[in-house]
Amino acid sequence: MQGPLADPAAEKMTEMSWLILYSGSSLVAITIISNKEAPMTLIHRSCPTCEASCGLILDVDESSKQILSIKGDPDDHRSKGYVCAKSQAFHYVYDDPERLRRPVKKVNGAWQEIEWEQALAEIAEKLSAIRNNHGKDAIAMYYGNPNGHNFSTMVYTQLFTQMLNTERFFSAGAVDQQPKNLSSELLYGNAWVFPIPDIQRSDFFVCMGGNPLVSQGSLMSAPNAEQQLSDIRERGGKVVVIDPRRTETADIADQHIFIKPGTDAYFLFAWANILFAENKIKLGRLTDIVDGLATVKALAEQFTPENTAAITGVSAAQLHTLAEDFANARAPVIYGRIGLCTQEFGTIASWLVDVINLLNGRLDEPGGAMFPQAATELPPPPTPVVNELGRDRFKTRVRNFPEYMGMMPASFMAEELAYDGDNKARALITVAGNPVLSVPNGEAIREAAEKLELIVALDFYINETTSLADYILPSTSQLEHSNYDFLFQTTAVRNFARYSPTVFEPEAGALHQYEIMTELVARINGMQAADLHAMMAEGLAGQIVSSARFAHLTAEQINSTCDAHSGPDKLLDMMLRAGPHGDQFTDGEGLNLNKVKAAEHGLDLGPLEPRLPDILQTKDKRLNIAPPLIIDDVSRLQKAAATANDGLRLIGRRHIRDMNSWLHNINQYVRGKNRCTLLVNPEDANRLGLKDGGNARVKGAGREATVEVSVSDSIMPGVVSLPHGFGHRYNDTGQSTAKEKLPGVSCNDLIDWTVLDEPSGTSVVNGAKIEVSAA
Ligand code: SF4
Known part of the structure; x- marks a missing residue:
């Protein structure tokens, strides 16, 4: 399929056309073809837009800073040439004329561009004054999930959050991930150790609350998930999807079982x-x-397939057959993801996924749920680490709700910002986030934020949240900085290492996000940024030599061995050299940063290997499968059974061209049919008088919205679905395409933000009660 570029903003590319290539039903490349003769440079890197981190080949014209094409890299051992439609996203974002390139300050209600020096100096002075006069918790912070796709931001975030040290810390993780963090922390002693389905060796894959065909796997980074699931079937295996919606993944599965939302x-x-x-x-x-088996048995005895069938909508016979087929398979694995994390019993459900794998002998076994090993994993310290649970060290001001991972529930962000008692919030810093759309009660976040003394946004868009800021500090875009797939090494279905070089040098004076954070920390503390960079390197070197493996070296030796690099690259070099495949700071074999950089298609570090009990950071290195915090929550589950599926329930969904709200200002990704529609089963549509293409009034949490209806039997009766990331309805944003072409409705404005998964404090956006009527 091909045609002319239709983006009026991209005038400089008017002599180009685009070509979309398909192989079977899979998109393999979108290529922008230049009709001009242009000097080309091929750059290999990974795609930073989603967890899959597919390998790309970029044809670039460095002189004019144009991307001539982006294709899948056939030699990338993970993605093998696969890309999805979003592979072009960072190119479009780079070119977007509405992306901020320089700091802006709001003066008399209007944005003015200012110099970096002025911006940093003024912000540091104002933040210092607020902190000195009102304490550290007067400065709130929201941390968005684009940060997880940026190595340098991730490693310098610790510096930034330690400097702020605020209890009013909110993040996107408390919307969709913390139940998994908590179940991992309780089971394995580490919130960031996740068992990942080893789908490349599995022969029976059960998927709950995930849609890998669209996401390419979440906490299961699996580029070209469609092929990987097809491979399971080619091997004679089976794919089963359990979901309230017949998802794109369910469409290619052997079996789809409807389940009522929130009843997993x-x-x-x-x-x-x-x-x-x-x-x-x-x-x-x-x-x-393993400890705690008898406790789990006693609890499980209370939930028979017969007495849960009416709650879940899954018959006892269906469950018996599934359990038997799973038990009889050679290498089965069950996977649960976002739909399980975003429900009222998300921690119990996330924990039970691991328990079912364990009880079937599938935890830490090839083809089961296994623990990836990052190439940057540091050696253990001389005495075993025993982690104490990072929860309930302080509480929210309004509801006295316990923190988790140093964060307050994101759903409570509005009321915590609005709190007017002692030690109230006076400033807010957002780092690559848009909580007004991403967090329940977003409308109230806007109202509360407007009353703060100072809002600083580290972002390059004026979105529904950053439009309220006093200052916006835009970092470089993804094409203008290097990257290492840091977080996603720990979620991949096969071990790997990949470095992505800078594509275009940023314009003079532009700052990377880690540099902005470092500058602010330095100025607030009366230091130089260079000193902080040195401290980071010294601190990491000190940590490495504290391990028995490197006790023969000094921190100075490690530091100087990596002196060829600076900033985040120096830290990365240290981690790679100290890691499981590292050169151990010698000139011998093993990885260092230069070798990883030279591997332009990425490095295959082999299949996932069994890692238990070595990776346990629990007391006595035991795996207690009955942690009290979860066991205590089961009584809440039992009480909720009576009302588990009364009324209509709302679930989310995601489209292949969406990534939260990030890409909605890109014309190429918002054109076409409206996709922010309410999916309704024909039975419900008839009962409620709704018509396909007509409008529905949706009410929840005291608010209402009008939304277009899509009638489909892909959603089960009693359930409706709205995608998230929409609601571009505020006039003060600087994203005209999002506002005009696909504003949509924010489902986060319609759900009861007071209901949480209580152990982890995570929002409940899946299975929320909702009222729907014809509009
Ligand atoms: S699947 Fe994810 S990583 Fe791969 S091309 Fe699409 S957006 Fe990029």
Whole structure:
């Protein structure tokens, strides 16, 4: 398929056309073809837009700073040439004329461009004054998830958050991920250790609350998930999807089972019930390290397949068959993701996914749920680390709700910003985030933020949140900085290492996000940024030599060995050299940054390997599968059974061209049919008088919105679905395409923000009660 570029903003590319290439039903490349003769440079890098981190080849004209084409890299061992439609996103963002390039300050309600020196000096002075006069918690912070796609930001975030040290810290993780963090922390002693489905060796894949065909796997980074799932079937295996919607993944699966939203914990407990009742528990080589089996058995006995069927909508016979097929498969694995994390019993459901794998002997086994090993993983310190649970060290001001991971629930951000008692919030810093759209009660976040004394946004868009700021500090875009796939090494279905070079040098004076954070920390503390960079390197070197493996070296030796690099690259070089594949700071074999940089297609570091019990950071290195915090929450689950599926329930969904709200200012990604529609089952549509293409009035949390209806039997009766990331309805933003072409409705404005997954404090956006009527 091909045609002319239709983006009027991209005037400089008018002599180009685009070509979309398909292989079977898979998109393999979108190429922008220049009709001009132009000097080309091929740059290999990974795509930073989603977890899959697919390998790309960029044809660039460096002199004019134009991307001539972006294609999948066929030699990337992970993605093998696959790309999705979003592969062009960072190019479009780079070119977007509405992306900020220089700091702006709001003066008399209007934005004025100012110099970096003025911006940093004024902000540092104002933040210092607020902190000195009112204490550290007077400065609130919101941290968005684009940061997870940026190595240098991630490693310097610790510096920034330690400097702020605020209890009013909010993040996107408390909207969609913390139940998984908490279950991992309780089971393995580390909130950032996730068992990932080893789908490349599995022969029976059960997917709950995920849609890998669209996401390419979340906490299961799997480029070209469609191919990887097809491979399971080619091997004679089976794919089963359990979801309130027949998703794109369900469409290619062997079996799809509808389940009522928010009831996954009942379903999984009933599955455990079958395993205990039929004596099918297989702990295998983990038998000697597992505690708590009797407690789990006693709880599971209360959830039979028969008494949970009416709650979940899954019959006892269906569950028995599934449990039996799973138990009889050679290498089965169950995977649960975002739909399970965003529900009222998200921690229990996330924990039970690991429990079901464990009880079937599938935890830490090839083809089961395994723990990736990052090339940057540091050696253990001389004495084993025993992590204390990072929860309930302080509480929210308004509801006295316990923090988790040093953060307050994101759903409570509005009321915590609005709180008017002692020690109230006076300033807000946002780092690459848009909580007004991404967090429940976003409308109230805007109202509360407007009353603050100071808002500083580290962002390059004037979005629904940053439009309220006094200053916006735009970092370089992804094409203007290097990257290393840091976080996604720990979520990939195969171990790998990949460095992505800078494509275009940023314009003079532009700052990377880690540099902005470092400058602010330095100025607030009366230091020089260079001193902070040196401290970061010295601190990491000191940590490395504290391990037995490097006790023969000094921190100075490690530091000087990596002197060829600076800033984040120096830290990366240290981590790679000290890591499991590292050169151990010698000139011998093993990885260092130069070798990883030279591997332009990325490095394959082999299949996932068994890692238990070595990676446990729990007391006595035991795996207690009955952590009290989760066990205590089961009574809440039992009480909720009576009302688990009364009324209509709302779920989210994601389109292949969406990534939260990030890409909605890109014309190429918002054109076409409206996709912010309310998906309604024909039965419900008839009952409510709704018509396909007509409008519905949706009411929830005391608010209402009008939204276009899509009638489809892909959604189960009693459930409606709205995608997230929309609601571009405020006039003060600087994203005209999003506002004009696809404003949509924010589902986060319509859900009851007071309901949480209580152990983790995570928002409940899946299974929320909603009222729908014809508009
Ligand atoms: S699947 Fe993700 S990483 Fe791969 S091309 Fe698409 S957006 Fe990029």
